[in-house]
Amino acid sequence: MGDTGDEKARRGGLRWLWSTDHKVIGVQYMIAALLMLLLAFVIVLLMRWQLAYPGKPIPMFAGSFGPNDPSMPNGIMVPTFYNQLGAMHGTLMIFMAVAPLLVGGFGSYLVPLMLGSRGMAFPRLGRLGFWCYLLGGGLILATFFTPLGPAASGWTSYAPLAVIEKSGQSIWLLGIVCVYFSSLILAINLIVTIVQHRAPGMGFMRLPFFVWSQLVTALLLLLAFPPLAAAGVMQLMDRVVSTSFFMPSGLVVDSKPLEIAGGGSALLWQHLFWFLAHPEVYVIILPALGIVAEIIANNTRKPLWGYRGMVGAALFLGLMSMLVWAHHMFLTGMGATMNTFFQATTLIISVPSMILGASLVLSLWGGAIRFTTPMLFALAFLPMFGLGGFTGIPLALAVTNIPLHDTYYVIGHFHYVVAPGTLFAIFAGIYHWYPKVTGRKMNDLLAKLHFWPTLLFMNGVFFPMLIQGFAGVERRLYDGGQTYQHMNEVFFLNKAATHSAFALGVFQIPFIINFFGSYFFGKRVGANPWDATTLEWQTTAPPPPGNFAELPRVYRGPCEYSVPGAARDFSPQDEAEGAA
C-alpha cells in the first residue's frame, strides 16, 4: 500500500509543514491560493482607483506615502507602478490563485476521495509540488522588494520589452519556472492517481465528472506548460547572459543601439507563451465546470444530462485548446493562411464548450431543484460563463478581432470567463465541500449576503468594459483614457466599474467571516449533509486518516439520483444494487 502520509500528518505541530496527506496539502493549496486571490484583488482595487480618478491620491492610503515615494508620491500612482501592478495582478490571479485553487486545492483534496483511494499515487511528490508552488509565489512576490519594483511587462511578459525591462523581471521568470515544476508534479500525480488508484468497480465511465475535468486539466498542464517553461528559460538567458532568442537585430532603446547580437524573434515568445496561456483558460474553466456539474446533479436530484457527451466534449476541448493559440496573435500579421487556420480551430472549440454549457443547462430541466447556497453560485456560473463564451466568438474571427483586440472588450470577455465564471464555481465548491473538510456547515444567511451582492457587483465591474471596448477604448491606459476624445462619452463607466469593484470587495467580508467563523461556530453536520452519491460523501466528515475505514467498492455511476424503485432519492456509488 502506498504511503499516504497520514502517520506524519498526525505528528505534532509540524504536521502542516511536512505532511504528505493529500487532504492537508489540498487545504494548504486552498488557503495559500485564497490569500493570493485576495492580494491580487487588492492590487486591482488600486488600479481601478487610478482608472476612475486618475492623478488623485488614494483615500486613506495617501498619508502613508511621502512626496519622494517612487511608486506613489503623496498617494498618487505613477505610470510605471500602474504597469507593475497590472503585471502582478495577472500573474498572481492566473498562476498563483485561480489555477492552484482549482487543481491544487479542490483536485488534491477531492480526487483521491472521489476515487475511493487512500491517497495520491506519489504523496511525497505532492508535498514537493506544494513547496515549489510556494517558492514560485514567494519569488514572484519578492519582486515587490527589488530596487526597481516588480515585473512591469504584463502577465504576458512580451519580448523585447520584458528583456530590456530593468525591474524584477528575472526573479519573476524564476518564479514562473518554479510554478511550472509545481504544475508538472501536480499533473503527473493527479493523472497517475486517477488511472491507477480507482476503487474496484470504478470504471472510467463511472468517474464523477469532476474527476474527468481534473484529468483533462492535468493533461493540459502536463503538455501545454513545458513550452512556456522553455520560453522562460530562453528569456532568462536573454536577460542574464545576453543571448538574443527574442531580440531582433537593430533594436534602439533611449536613442542608443542595444549591445546585443540580435537575430532573434519577438514573435517566437508570443507563440511559446500562448501555447500555454490559451490552454490555461481551460485549466481554469474545466475544473470549474466539474464543480458546477457535481453541484447541479446533487441539487436537481437527477443525473447529469449527457454525461458521456460531456466527457467526450471535455476531452475534445482539451485537445483543441492546444490548436488555437495564435488567435491571440492576429494583430502580428501572420498572414491569411495562418489566420484562417486559427480562426477555424477557434470556432471549432466553441462546439465542445457549447455542449458542456448546454448539458449543464439541460440538466436543470425537470429537476426538483434545491436552491442551496452552492446551487445559487452554480446557477449564477452558467450565464456568467455563457456571457464569457459568447463574447469570445467575435474575437475568434480575425476581421472582428483586429479592431477589438486592444480594447477593453477583450478584458471584459476574458474576465467574464475567469472572474464571474470561475470564481462563482470556486465559491460554489467551497460552500458545497466545506462540510466535508471541516464537519461543519457554513452559515446560510451570511452566504446569501455574500451571493446576491457579489452577483450584482461582479457584473457592475465587468459589463461596462464590454461597452467601453465597443466604443474603442484601449486597454493599458494609465489615466483611464481621460485624455482621449473617443473616451469622453464612456469615461463615467470607469467610475461605475470602480465603485462596483470596491462594493464587491466589501461584500466579500461576509464570506471571510463565514469561512473562518464556521470552522469554530458552524452547525455540525453528518458525513453526507447534501444526500450526495459520490464516494467522498460516504466517509466521515472530515475524512479519517487513510480516507475510508474500509476501502469502498463501486457498483454504479456517479450521479444516480431519483432512481426509479429506489428507497431514497439518491443511490451512493458504493451501495450495491437493491441494498437500500
Added chain:
Amino acid sequence: MSIAIHERREDTGFTSAQLGLYLFLAADAMFHGALYSSYALLRTSSDRWEPGNGALIAALGSAALAALVVASIAGRFSARPHRVLLGALLLSTLLHLALTIGLGYAGAAPRVNVYFALVHLFNGISLLHALGGAAYAGVLALKDTPPLAPEAAARARLTGIFAGASALFWGLGLGLCLCW
C-alpha cells in the same frame, strides 16, 4: 484503492512508477518540442544565422550521446545496472560540460549569435538531464545492492528508459544543430 508504486495494476497494465515516468517524458518531449520549434523558427527567420565550430560540437556531442545510449542499454540489460548507469551518466555530464567550456574557449559563447545560443541551450538542458539521472543512479547504487530485488531492478529499468529518452532528445537537438 491504493497500490504500491511498483505494483502492476491489472486493468491498466502499468505500475504507477512507469506511468509517472512516461508522463514526465511526455512533458519533456513537449519541452524539447518547443526548443526544436524555436530552432526551426529562428533558422528560417533570423537575419543573423551564423553556424560554426561544427567539428567540436560533433565530436563532444556525439560522445555525450554515446554515453547516454550506453546508460540506456545498461538499465535494461546489465547485471549491475546502477554502477554502469552512474558511470555512463557521469561521463555524459562531463562531456556536456566539456562542450560548453570548449565552445567558450573557441569564442562561441551564447551571446555571440542565436545559433550558438541554441547549441548551448540544447547542451545545457541535456547536461541537466544527465546530471539528474546520475544523481538518481548514485542514490540507487548506494541503496540497491546486488543481487537486485524486483523493485530495484524496476528502478534501474526506469532510469535506463529516462537515459534513453534523454539520448533521443539530445540526439535530435544535435542533429538539428549539425545538419540544418
